[in-house]
Amino acid sequence: KNEVEQSPQNLTAQEGEFITINCSYSVGISALHWLQQHPGGGIVSLFMLSSGKKKHGRLIATINIQEKHSSLHITASHPRDSAVYICAVGGGADGLTFGKGTHLIIQP
Amino acid sequence: DAGVIQSPRHEVTEMGQEVTLRCKPISGHNSLFWYRQTMMRGLELLIYFNNNVPIDDSGMPEDRFSAKMPNASFSTLKIQPSEPRDSAVYFCASNVGTSGNIQYFGAGTRLSVL
Numbered sequence: 001k002n003e004v005e006q007s008p009q010n011l012t013a014q015e016g017e018f019i020t021i022n023c024s025y026s027v028g029i030s031a032l033h034w035l036q037q038h039p040g041g042g043i044v045s046l047f048m049l050s051s052g053k054k055k056h057g058r059l060i061a062t063i064n065i066q067e068k069h070s071s072l073h074i075t076a077s078h079p080r081d082s083a084v085y086i087c088a089v090g091g092g093a094d095g096l097t098f099g100k101g102t103h104l105i106i107q108p
Numbered sequence: 109d110a111g112v113i114q115s116p117r118h119e120v121t122e123m124g125q126e127v128t129l130r131c132k133p134i135s136g137h138n139s140l141f142w143y144r145q146t147m148m149r150g151l152e153l154l155i156y157f158n159n160n161v162p163i164d165d166s167g168m169p170e171d172r173f174s175a176k177m178p179n180a181s182f183s184t185l186k187i188q189p190s191e192p193r194d195s196a197v198y199f200c201a202s203n204v205g206t207s208g209n210i211q212y213f214g215a216g217t218r219l220s221v222l
Binding site for chain 2: 030031033035041042043044045048050086088090095096097098099100101
């Protein structure tokens with residue numbers, strides 16, 4: 001079973017700061033997901049990665065398959081980015097294994 | 109499309125009662141996932157269907173939990189009998205293909221077992 005570790009667990013930053021959230025996993029995978037969960041509880045899929053880098057607006061996700069590591073970056077952070085960010089790995093017939101999440105608070 | 113629809117949004121029940129959670133996936137999606145989220149354990153996969161067939165149910169906690177997908181547009185997760193430790197938020201998600209593809213989540217059902 002894959003072990004998924006996220007860091008940091010909690011992060012508080014000022015508006016405008018560059019944010020990095022890290023995810024490492026123990027077993028090779030076919031796909032890695034970054035999810036966002038807002039205070040209201042809803043979960044939104046941000047990225048699905050199998051290699052390289054993806055960008056969507058101010059969000060950038062990278063993955064290094066050899067090092068079994070992924071990062072989620074937020075540029076020019078804003079209070080509306082405050083949420084829990086969850087890394088998940090897996091694919092195929094195994095379903096997803098989730099990290100515990102990173103609680104991000106962006107203060108104005 | 110309305111997205112993944114779960115019902116009820118909130119359920120409060122007493123220990124020992126049967127609980128049924130419902131999910132309608134996005135039309136055209138052929139995979140459906142049931143997840144449970146608790147403070148202690150975070151998000152966990154309970155069961156995963158592909159083309160209405162259970163593919164991975166290794167996350168189902170015990171025999172009190174059962175899930176069905178009688179057709180492509182409906183799934184249920186049943187707990188009988190319910191226990192206080194089953195209190196959690198239960199999410200349903202769907203997608204096209206395998207669990208590796210982007211998944212679309214429902215709003216969740218918050219279950220409280222007293």
